[in-house]
Amino acid sequence: MATPKPQRISIGFTGGQxxxxxxxxxxxxxxxxxxxxxxxxxxLDCEDAIVRLDLAQVVFVRTESDEPRxxxxx
Numbered sequence: 001m002a003t004p005k006p007q008r009i010s011i012g013f014t015g016g017q018x019x020x021x022x023x024x025x026x027x028x029x030x031x032x033x034x035x036x037x038x039x040x041x042x043x044l045d046c047e048d049a050i051v052r053l054d055l056a057q058v059v060f061v062r063t064e065s066d067e068p069r070x071x072x073x074x
Contacts, residue, residue, distance in 0.1 A: 006047045012060040022047035028063065035061065 006022040013019070023031070027045055034042045035055055044051045 008064040010060075010062040010064075011053070011058060012062070014057045014059055019051065021049075021051065031061065 004025055006024055007028055009021055009023055009028060011019045011021065021044065023044070023046060031042065031044060035058060038055050038058075040055055042053045042055050044053055
């Protein structure tokens with residue numbers, strides 16, 4: 001069975017900064033679980049880097065759909 005493609009996510013922080021990353025599904029799910037506690041630091045293993053997040057500063061996580069799109073708009 002082929003390894004699933006990494007998912008593209010955007011993580012928004014207090015103050016307006018946004019971090020784009022590519023994560024495996026299991027890593028994204030682990031991040032969502034960690035965010036439920038909202039305290040401490042979290043080590044995020046991205047496709048091309050390791051990022052340490054202050055969970056108290058995260059205001060949103062957006063997961064992009066892998067569905068193909070054709071044309072402009074929604």
